[in-house]
Amino acid sequence: MIIRIMGEGQVKLSDSHLPELNKLDDELLAEMENGDGPGFRATLHALLEKVRDMGEPLPDDSLEPSELILPSPDATLEEVRELLSDDGLIPG
Template identity: 60%
Template sequence: MGEGQFEVAEGHLNRLNQLDDELLTAVESGDEQAFRAALASLLEAVREFGSPLPDDSLEPSDLILPDAEATVDEVKAMLRDEGDGLIPGLPG
């Protein structure tokens, strides 16, 4: 949210799912420090493994990630809406 769209190759989904699991654990524990670290790691991995799409491109998105300033409660609501995590494709 707020950074545009990225295309991430399927080969990186395992790593993104691991980071998603860490974020889920941090959200469930309510540990703000662990939450901030897990969210930052997930967002950084998407930037590292993903290829940004042009700003004028609007492709269907498989997922929407929270921005770096999201609160635990906002991410908790997103996780509740998504089910088992934010990253689709593979079980966590």
């Protein structure tokens, strides 16, 4: 799976990591619904860090289609809400 982190680039990540990422995505969604700004920020950073750690960065000149787009680390609650689907940021 190819994941784009807005403002950073793309990362290739095995689908086997999705359950771990979904746990963080569920936490992020709950924090957004509860208006927990500090919790939201910490979980967003943890989610992006997991993607970076578990994935393999693609070269900057690579133009692979992204299957998933994640917000930048400095995205606001409102910006992330615009990216959400019924499943959160990460489907499944």
